[in-house]
Amino acid sequence: MSGVTTCWSCQGPLTSGALFCDTCGAPSAHLSDNPFVVFGLSQSYALDKQALEKTYFALSRQLHPDRFAAKSPKALMLALQHTATLNAAYATLKDDLNRAIYLLRAQGVNAFDEAGQGSTPPALMATSFELHEALEDATTPQALQSMGQEVTTRVEYCQKRLTQAFAAGDVPAATLAALELKFLQTFRRDWQRKTKQMKDTA
Amino acid sequence: MLQISEPGQSKKTRPVIGIDLGTTNSLVAISSDGKTVRYFTDEQGRVTIPSVVHYGEVVSVGYDVPKVRGIDTVRSVKRLMGRAADDADVLAYLTRTGMAVDTESEGIVRLLLGGKWRTPVEVSADILRYLKTRAEAGLGEPVFDAVITVPAYFNDAARQATKDAARLAGLNVLRLVNEPTAAALAYGLDKQAEGTFMIYDLGGGTFDVSILKLTDGVFQVLATGGDAVLGGDDIDAAIAEALGEEDLPARIQAARVLKEKLTTADVAEVYPFTLTRAQLEQAAMPYIRRTLLIAEEVLEDSGISADELSGIVLVGGSTRMPLVRRKVAEAFGREPLVDIDPDKVVAHGAALQAAALGGQGRADMLLLDVTPLSLGLETMGGLVEKIIPRNTPIPITRAQEFTTFKDGQTGMDIHVLQGERETVETCRSLARFRLSGIPPLVAGQARVMVMFSVDADGILTVRALEQTTGTEQSVQVKPSYGLDEAEMIEMLKSSITNARADVTERMVREARLELERALEAAQAAFNADKTLLSLDDQQRLLADMATAKQALTLSVPDEIKQAMETLEDAFRTFAELRVQEALKKAVVGKKIQDVANG
The missing domain is CATH 1.20.1270.10 (Substrate Binding Domain Of Dnak; Chain:A; Domain 2)
Structure with a gap:
């Protein structure tokens, strides 16, 4: 059973963690910035994305500033802040990499922070070098297309490893897979840029 | 015993109007039930009002503007909203219209109209005031609140300028809604459409394209893009170019009429000019090609392929051109949907959203929009660090930590930019401010948190906070070529309100x-x-x-x-x-x- 706080608007009881006051409907003064808490989910990597979107729409319907446009400025300001928090939480949860990084940070992993950079694993350095060289050498649309397919395969494999590592509670393996996924996403942008250039000059 | 009825139910709710403040034409409408829309017309029953203002003995707007137009008449002023006086697009506008501009004015565009220097914000305010009056005459009661549409691709400065204009006109803006989003709302609710749609909106002065997912009353923008200075006006200018040597304003006026005639005819004549549809299409083609390139990019950004689209909706008067319909169909492999009035659909959506915000619309309806342009900060070496990438759902708050790069550094310049490129010169500068009072520490020790918040109107606020001492600086981003609060008050003083x-x-x-x-x-x-x-x-x-x-x-x-x-x-x-x-x-x-x- 959760605790009881007070509602800023009707001054009455408010279940702590509730988004709204049950009595007067005012948005609560505080909203957790833990995305899992915002969505009422347990803190785990595996999640149902369709259900996530449904919850996102349902919460947006309640919290969006449009619902408070012609109402009390204070309620409107809270709605604005909460919707910003909700949007940020949704962006963290729906993206596999962002969700993984959030969970790993919560475990104390600093490989994704500025302080922890420079600790790129040697295997990933080698992959990076190899892929960038291959991208430079790819001069035909066919070569680029097959590279694109390779990246997709690697991404899928990474996602699989990530899921497995989280399921097994293996933090080092999950960190490795997340670092590689992060690299692949950046690399894919380079690949897209080159593909576009080739298309434009053709 | 004293009776008390529930507040809000007993009193009559204030009307909220929807305004399409267009480059060429403007409309004002209202919906009292979130379904049906009433357009406010003039005595002749005309719905659209030309966005033209004349400054003579009195200020006149729309059809009231005298037929003989001189230098005191201004049209398409929306093109100048939120722009700096030395902006290339502003200069092009001035050349085309032959208007006089205050060269002494720092940053802000000021036009000489009716013997006074006036900003685009003041001119827009005059149009809005006219629309407000028209709505009040139709309703028989005063109006204070409005929803105003803006191009999705409008930047922060142009959005702020639009809100300033509304304030001068005595209107409280409940929401700025992006034009393609408003169109999708009108289309989706009217046709009960579900699925993913492309809205291709080519107006008189702006081009927008948005990809929206429609599910159960939720209108979710997946991606948006456009060109804030590309529209029918440019096509008119290109036609005028092709018409030869006569006086330029005369040629532009003829071009507009010829273009409209060629929607159905193959050859059109406006003395002394003749134009064939083939000539028109040749002149218009470069602009249409550019819109298609943008549309393809936005589609790619949305992660949706052309064959996954449920439909392409054409919005804006310029989409009446057969060439636009043909080229869109060719590019995306499907006939666009043309079963709505492209001139009214944006105002229709604005009225529906106005009803929703006023508490009279469909309770389950919701618009989820995005930022059209990336927002970032200048970092070392003239590079731009993106804090909020384009197509991020709004409202949103993002924070990033920065540090000092010199020992004992006590101040930090915060330069806020908007745009997609990676260098400062290629992005649009929104604001600069200085965070001072950082404790003198070894380089890299101080921690400054910069927070970007974009509200539901797409307007940015930036806060900078020094973490160890709690020194804070906050700015509502007001660009150097916008109006500051003092100027706003000054203008309000001289205006009716x-x-x-x-x-x-x-x-x-x-x-x-x-x-x-x-x-x-x-x-x-x-x-x-x-x-x-x-x-x-x-x-x-x-x-x-x-x-x-x-x-x-x-x-x-x-x-x-x-x-x-x-x-x-x-x-x-x-x-x-x-x-x-x-x-x-x-x-x-x-x-x-x-x-x-x-």
Whole structure:
């Protein structure tokens, strides 16, 4: 059973963690910035994305500033802040990499922070070098297309490893897979840029 | 016994109008039920109003503008909104229209109209004032609140300029809605469409394209893009170019008429000019090609392929050109949907959203929009670090930590930019400010948190916070070529709505809304828990509510505030009782749960 706080608007009881006051409907003064808490989910990597979107729409319907446009400025300001928090939480949860990084940070992993950079694993350095060289050498649309397919395969494999590592509670393996996924996403942008250039000059 | 009805139900709600403030034409409409839309017309029954303003003895707008147009008449002023005086697009506009601009004015565009220098914000305010008056005449009551549409690709400065114009016109903007989003809303609700749609919106001066997913009343923008200075005006200019040597304004006027005639005819004549459809299409093709390139990029950004689209909706007068329809069909492999009026659909959507915000629309309807352009900060070496990438759902707040790069550095320049490229010169500068008072530390030790917040209108606020001392600087991003608060007040003073009235009206309005909220909360609490009180106490609270309700008619902000505080004080003991009761229940609940868990 959760605790009881007070509602800023009707001054009455408010279940702590509730988004709204049950009595007067005012948005609560505080909203957790833990995305899992915002969505009422347990803190785990595996999640149902369709259900996530449904919850996102349902919460947006309640919290969006449009619902408070012609109402009390204070309620409107809270709605604005909460919707910003909700949007940020949704962006963290729906993206596999962002969700993984959030969970790993919560475990104390600093490989994704500025302080922890420079600790790129040697295997990933080698992959990076190899892929960038291959991208430079790819001069035909066919070569680029097959590279694109390779990246997709690697991404899928990474996602699989990530899921497995989280399921097994293996933090080092999950960190490795997340670092590689992060690299692949950046690399894919380079690949897209080159593909576009080739298309434009053709 | 005193009766108190639920606040909000007894009083009549204020009307909220929807305005399509277009480059070429503007419209004003209202919806009282969130379904049907009423357009406010003039005596001749005309719905669209040319966005033209003439400054003569009096200020006239739209069809009231004298037929013989001179240098005191201005059209397409939307193209200048939020732009710097030395902007290339502004210069092109001035060349085309032959208008005089104040060269002494730093940054801000000022046009010489009716013997006075006027900013685009003031001209837009005159159009808005006209629309407001038209709505008031139609409704027979004053109007204060509005939803105004803006191009999705409008940047921060142009959005702020639009809100400033509304304020000068005495309108409170409940929301700026992106034009393609408004169109999707009108189309989706009207046709009960579900799925993913492309909205291709080519107006007189702006081009927008948005990809939206429509599910169960939720209108979710997946990606948006466009060109804030590409539209029918440019096509007219290109045709005029092809028409030969005559006087340029005459050629432009002829071009517009010829283009419209060629929607159905193959050859058109406006003395002394003749134009074939083939010639028109040749002149228009470069612009259409550019719109298609943008549309393809936006589609790619959305992660949707052309064959996954449920439809392409054409919006804006320029999409009447057969060439546009043909080229869109070719590019995306499907015939575009043309079963709506491309001129009215944006105002229709604005009216529906206005109804929703005023509490009269469909309760399940929701617009989820995005930022059209990336927002970032200048970092070392003239590079731009993106804080909020384009197509991020709004409202949003993102923070990033920065550090000092010199030992003992006590200040930091924060330069806010908007755009997609990676260097400072290629992005648009929005604002600069300096965070001072950083404690002198070794380079890399100080920690400065910069927070970007974009509200539901797409307007940015930036805060910088030094973490160790808590020194804070905050700016509502007001670009150097926009108007600052002092100038706004100055303009309000010289306008019909004077400054003091504007400021007081705002404060009264906010105090009233807060009192209404407190009354609703009090009534809800009373309804829920009145059994905790003796009948005498119940009577007393009802009387307190009735007294507070009377304060809603007051027009001194402090008096309204005072009434709210008195009401809240009166309810304090009752609130404490309610909390104690809830705590008791929570304890009981816990005990039962403990027993159950065993």
